[in-house]
Amino acid sequence: MTATKANDARSSAHSLEIVKVIEETSDAVSIVFDVPSGSEEAFAYTPGQFLTLRIPHGDDSVSRCYSLSSTPSAGRQLQVTVKRVDGGRGSNWLCDNATSGMRLDSLRPGGMFTPTDWADDFVLVAAGSGITPIMSILQTALAEHTNTIHLVYANRDEESVIFADQLRALTTAHPTRLSVQHWLESTSGLPTDESLRKLFGDVAGQRAFICGPAPFMEVAGQALSSAGASPDMIHKEVFVSLNTDAFATRTATPTAPSNSGAVVTVDLEGEVHTLNWPRDQVLLDVLLDNDLDAPYVCREGNCGGCAYSLRSGVVTMLVNDTLDQYELDRGVRLACQSIPETDELDIAFDR
Numbered sequence: 474m475t476a477t478k479a480n481d482a483r484s485s486a487h488s489l490e491i492v493k494v495i496e497e498t499s500d501a502v503s504i505v506f507d508v509p510s511g512s513e514e515a516f517a518y519t520p521g522q523f524l525t526l527r528i529p530h531g532d533d534s535v536s537r538c539y540s541l542s543s544t545p546s547a548g549r550q551l552q553v554t555v556k557r558v559d560g561g562r563g564s565n566w567l568c569d570n571a572t573s574g575m576r577l578d579s580l581r582p583g584g585m586f587t588p589t590d591w592a593d594d595f596v597l598v599a600a601g602s603g604i605t606p607i608m609s610i611l612q613t614a615l616a617e618h619t620n621t622i623h624l625v626y627a628n629r630d631e632e633s634v635i636f637a638d639q640l641r642a643l644t645t646a647h648p649t650r651l652s653v654q655h656w657l658e659s660t661s662g663l664p665t666d667e668s669l670r671k672l673f674g675d676v677a678g679q680r681a682f683i684c685g686p687a688p689f690m691e692v693a694g695q696a697l698s699s700a701g702a703s704p705d706m707i708h709k710e711v712f713v714s715l716n717t718d719a720f721a722t723r724t725a726t727p728t729a730p731s732n733s734g735a736v737v738t739v740d741l742e743g744e745v746h747t748l749n750w751p752r753d754q755v756l757l758d759v760l761l762d763n764d765l766d767a768p769y770v771c772r773e774g775n776c777g778g779c780a781y782s783l784r785s786g787v788v789t790m791l792v793n794d795t796l797d798q799y800e801l802d803r804g805v806r807l808a809c810q811s812i813p814e815t816d817e818l819d820i821a822f823d824r
């Protein structure tokens with residue numbers, strides 16, 4: 474068995490041209506890419522999803538995820554917003570070198586940090602660069618839906634607030650639907666559970682989306698719970714650096730057919746496949762070894778790029794740093810971390 478198709482798919486890195494670089498703050502830039510003609514379908518995305526970029530690093534490269542701060546209605550222009558991390562390889566390279574006309578390799582958009590029910594009122598909570606997916610969600614809600622939105626946005630100081638002008642303009646344009654509260658560390662110190670709870674007010678029944686550094690997300694999550702949000706209404710996006718090369722060519726490790734494996738029916742891109750699933754292999758490896766173009770990015774259980782729907786059967790996930798209880802309750806699982814527990818399973822890549 475060859476892994477040719479899977480390899481092509483993974484390295485189905487698309488070369489994207491940068492058409493604009495916008496200096497947002499002294500340590501953050503937005504990079505706008507043009508989607509090449511013919512790749513529109515591959516780069517269709519939902520608000521909250523991210524691109525994975527291959528960023529030069531010495532003689533090598535690093536793979537980094539960046540959330541789309543644009544909205545799908547912006548058509549062929551994809552925008553990511555990158556904030557410098559002290560000593561960081563990818564973010565500093567992009568802030569220093571990204572320029573109009575340059576080309577960078579990108580994987581297709583991925584991720585699960587996307588509202589599925591736009592009828593709910595939203596409480597959006599961001600810190601620093603965590604505003605990027607939140608901005609896409611917020612603008613889509615205002616343009617295409619009728620719910621109300623309360624944004625709480627924490628930053629070091631006034632100069633580091635990304636999208637300050639756009640947020641001001643949006644609040645003026647939608648005074649009854651959008652309220653924005655800024656938290657500045659320079660004047661108020663680090664946000665605490667209690668201070669955030671006061672800003673949130675009563676959030677019972679609202680759907681919450683949080684994005685920012687891990688310690689902030691921890692405090693914000695606690696504050697949302699004590700302000701009345703139920704756990705299945707709180708969605709989080711964790712910003713971490715990938716440890717793997719998302720663009721690497723993968724070598725297939727064929728497995729002998731086994732009677733003791735499970736049997737899985739896979740619905741992928743409109744085609745249904747029935748496969749043997751050895752008990753000690755994660756689903757993603759089984760799919761790639763069978764030459765199927767299954768989506769993935771990190772293979773570490775933290776990006777959601779390999780999410781699928783478990784229609785029947787039971788799996789164990791080795792690691793899950795990305796799916797929340799709401800998604801798990803709806804049968805969403807990670808292919809890169811799933812081991813079969815039942816003899817028969819039925820799954821679909823329909824996310």
Ligand SMILES: Cc1cc2nc3c(=O)[nH]c(=O)nc-3n(C[C@H](O)[C@H](O)[C@H](O)COP(=O)(O)OP(=O)(O)OC[C@H]3O[C@@H](n4cnc5c(N)ncnc54)[C@H](O)[C@@H]3O)c2cc1C
Pocket residue numbers: 523535537538539540541553554555556557558559560561562563564565584602603605606710711712713714715775776
């Ligand atoms: C789904 C997702 C979406 C994201 N969206 C965004 C976004 O919209 N905007 C954004 O700005 N970021 C985003 N990120 C984060 C982004 O992918 C990177 O993690 C971030 O830019 C830092 O990458 P870096 O290469 O600059 O830093 P890294 O090189 O990964 O370094 C990170 C930190 O580790 C330290 N470090 C590095 N190497 C070592 C070492 N060998 N030993 C000890 N310490 C070390 C660095 O000094 C630095 O403090 C997102 C991440 C994910 C997973």
Ligand code: FES
Pocket residue numbers: 768769770771772773774775776777778779780795807808809810
């Ligand atoms: S590929 Fe990132 S969670 Fe599976």
